[in-house]
Amino acid sequence: MGFLQDAPQLAHPHRSDRLLIALLDRAFPSKRRKALDADLDALGDYAQMAWERASRSARRKPILTQWDAWGRRVDRVELTTAWMEGPQLTTRHSILASGHENHEHARLEEFTRAYVYHLASEFYTCPLAMTDGAATAIKASGNKTLIDRALPHFLSRDAQNFWLSGQWMTENAGGSDVSHTETVAVQDAEGQWRLYGRKWFSSAVVGEAALALARPEGSGTGAAALALFYVETMNGDERKPELMIDRLKDKLGTHELPTAEIHLDGLLAWPLGELAHGVRQVAPMLNVTRTWNAICAVASMSRAISLVRDYAARRQAFGRPLIEQPLHAQTIADMQAEFEGAFALAFEVAYLLGRVEQNAATLQETASLRLLTPLAKLWTGKMAVNLCSEALECFGGAGYIEDTGLPQLLRDAQVYAIWEGTTNVLSLDSLRALAGNNSFAALRKVISGWLGDAHNAQAAFAVHAALDAAATHMDAQKLERNVLEAGARGIAISLA
Ligand code: MFK
Numbered sequence: 001m002g003f004l005q006d007a008p009q010l011a012h013p014h015r016s017d018r019l020l021i022a023l024l025d026r027a028f029p030s031k032r033r034k035a036l037d038a039d040l041d042a043l044g045d046y047a048q049m050a051w052e053r054a055s056r057s058a059r060r061k062p063i064l065t066q067w068d069a070w071g072r073r074v075d076r077v078e079l080t081t082a083w084m085e086g087p088q089l090t091t092r093h094s095i096l097a098s099g100h101e102n103h104e105h106a107r108l109e110e111f112t113r114a115y116v117y118h119l120a121s122e123f124y125t126c127p128l129a130m131t132d133g134a135a136t137a138i139k140a141s142g143n144k145t146l147i148d149r150a151l152p153h154f155l156s157r158d159a160q161n162f163w164l165s166g167q168w169m170t171e172n173a174g175g176s177d178v179s180h181t182e183t184v185a186v187q188d189a190e191g192q193w194r195l196y197g198r199k200w201f202s203s204a205v206v207g208e209a210a211l212a213l214a215r216p217e218g219s220g221t222g223a224a225a226l227a228l229f230y231v232e233t234m235n236g237d238e239r240k241p242e243l244m245i246d247r248l249k250d251k252l253g254t255h256e257l258p259t260a261e262i263h264l265d266g267l268l269a270w271p272l273g274e275l276a277h278g279v280r281q282v283a284p285m286l287n288v289t290r291t292w293n294a295i296c297a298v299a300s301m302s303r304a305i306s307l308v309r310d311y312a313a314r315r316q317a318f319g320r321p322l323i324e325q326p327l328h329a330q331t332i333a334d335m336q337a338e339f340e341g342a343f344a345l346a347f348e349v350a351y352l353l354g355r356v357e358q359n360a361a362t363l364q365e366t367a368s369l370r371l372l373t374p375l376a377k378l379w380t381g382k383m384a385v386n387l388c389s390e391a392l393e394c395f396g397g398a399g400y401i402e403d404t405g406l407p408q409l410l411r412d413a414q415v416y417a418i419w420e421g422t423t424n425v426l427s428l429d430s431l432r433a434l435a436g437n438n439s440f441a442a443l444r445k446v447i448s449g450w451l452g453d454a455h456n457a458q459a460a461f462a463v464h465a466a467l468d469a470a471a472t473h474m475d476a477q478k479l480e481r482n483v484l485e486a487g488a489r490g491i492a493i494s495l496a
């Protein structure tokens with residue numbers, strides 16, 4: 001046998017991540033570190049095991065069985081191993097529960113755990129994100145009955161008691177624009193609400209609950225007439241017959257995630273609040289899942305660079321390891337710089353979210369959070385695709401070969417820019433945030449603090465320039481709405 005190339009090895013996603021450790025050292029009081037470090041170590045161990053396990057086994061997808069041998073509708077979904085391990089692992093390490101503790105580091109604790117776990121989870125983090133978002137929206141609704149009913153499950157530290165929640169918004173007629181939602185909510189003879197309709201994408205189809213947008217019968221057209229409902233999907237171990245899984249989507253990536261088309265035929269539902277303005281009520285969920293998206297996009301970048309770096313030390317070309325080739329080293333350094341910027345932005349959002357939720361934030365921080373959430377989601381989503389593409393090239397031909405496990409990084413990354421609001425939809429959302437929340441003043445105040453620091457002064461000038469450009473562009477006296485919107489992506493990307 002001739003030359004055999006060593007495969008890339010995955011460095012420990014906690015203990016070997018300089019950036020993560022710097023964040024932990026900077027942001028966390030030492031009394032909070034012990035338990036957190038233990039969880040991050042364990043999740044990092046799991047991630048290394050999962051990477052190694054994936055290299056030994058063929059990839060699997062979830063399988064939907066709609067009918068049993070005797071013709072009974074069962075809609076059973078067989079999940080992959082990592083998905084079966086998800087409830088035990090994530091409750092044992094308190095991923096969701098840690099985010100809802102009553103201290104201002106809670107969200108950072110949660111998102112550092114999610115960051116270390118994400119790639120090994122095979123996108124089990126997607127329904128985790130939605131469950132977290134559902135808990136946040138239900139809390140924000142103040143609906144005590146639903147808080148008492150759902151949150152002990154969503155935030156449980158015991159796998160037996162744990163429930164996942166879906167987020168049922170997108171229909172055939174629109175995902176960005178939900179104003180044509182066809183699902184209707186009808187009150188039955190007992191006064192119970194029941195949902196009838198079709199949801200076109202449901203990514204937590206194995207979940208025990210969901211938040212769903214629906215149109216109360218007779219409430220009129222448009223988005224403002226939509227209400228937000230809480231539903232439960234199971235009768236004990238069996239799926240409720242009023243929820244049917246029509247099929248699983250055949251997707252470009254996120255193959256292990258069972259994303260389904262579903263039908264609702266009288267599924268019992270409870271409104272979160274008033275029977276209108278469902279989009280306003282679901283907004284806390286959107287902002288939390290968008291934060292998850294940014295953190296997970298950054299985790300994909302981290303994984304890609306970690307493997308690239310390892311491989312560059314193992315692979316030789318033109319008489320020396322790739323890492324000693326100046327241009328290859330520069331390529332990796334450029335990727336690292338982009339990744340570090342994305343990491344800083346995503347975790348800044350997590351930090352601000354924690355402070356705002358604990359009423360510890362200044363007005364500037366609250367306004368910054370509203371703007372930085374869509375910016376972080378849209379920018380990290382795009383960067384993850386670019387960076388994973390570059391990473392594949394760093395492996396040469398091996399980066400294009402399925403059973404190296406590398407192409408999956410790129411295919412999976414493509415989703416970050418699409419779900420939870422596309423790049424364009426979030427660019428428009430950023431404009432709304434800029435227009436409505438004193439965000440200009442807030443950001444200028446935040447970055448003025450950077451000017452005293454030589455490392456940050458250049459960045460501060462760049463953000464000032466981007467804000468000036470945005471302010472000029474947004475001067476509604478001068479611009480038609482069409483022109484304003486056409487420039488939204490440029491503004492959002494340069495601000496991010
Ligand atoms: C592994 C990574 C983890 C990620 C998991 C992802 C799982 C994937 C699941 C999904 O993809 S679920 C589907 C996600 N769908 C979207 O994100 C929808 C994208 N479209 C938008 O975001 C549109 O902008 C929107 C639907 C919100 C537009 O609807 P409307 O009714 O035309 O909204 P409008 O009038 O802009 O806002 C209605 C209210 O909500 C306003 O408040 P008021 O009624 O008080 O005026 C807005 O201020 C408020 N609002 C909207 N977006 C908000 C918000 N408030 C705070 N933050 C926001 N982001």
Ligand code: FAD
Binds near residue numbers: 169175177
């Ligand atoms: P459209 O809204 O039709 O958008 C098409 C294009 O038009 C996009 O490029 C968009 O940016 C652009 N566009 C739209 N409006 C504007 C505008 N005003 N200005 C400029 N450009 C615009 N949804 C759920 O509700 N629950 C789920 O669990 C879920 N899981 C998903 C899982 C996967 C793997 C995927 C891919 C999607 C999932 N979705 C889910 C759906 C997802 O949220 C939507 O696909 C997304 O919001 C976009 O909606 P759409 O597909 O209808 O595209």
